[in-house]
Amino acid sequence: MAHPTQHPHIVVHSPALDGSRRVTEDDVTLGLASHLDDVIEILRLADLDRIEVEESDLIEWQGGGPDDWPGMAEHPED
Template identity: 75%
Template sequence: MTQLPPHLLHIVVHSPALDGSRRVTERGVLLGVASHLDDVFEILRFVGLDRFQVEECDFISWQGGGPAEWPGITADNRMSAGSAFTGISDSRRR
């Protein structure tokens, strides 16, 4: 993705899915899927944003709750969500 000046960005953190994960898009292009707030920071770092800007900017739209809203996410299913991205099942991790 070409880095744009912050005033040209329109990032959406979508409503949580059933597992609590949230899609992060920029003008309809999927940047990644976050299972917790740290994932959002990593995804947004890709477009050149740091933690301070993310928490106080007006070009990020949080749908279905703000940065503190991660319904359905627990320590146990964070590991499961991570497994979906790496292709490693929980049974292989043990």
């Protein structure tokens, strides 16, 4: 059986109407993010900064991935 401290279940929830996304660990809200950098900072403050935010299987992205932030300016990729 896996220990929760070894494998936290992080969820970045679907965007709210204002574009922010709630970040939770199990049933605890860690913070609100409006950008990927916010998710990284929220995890750092929760002592979870060893997680690779964009590639980790420990993070469940709901309603879009790490590049989906409604309201963010679109930057064309060249």
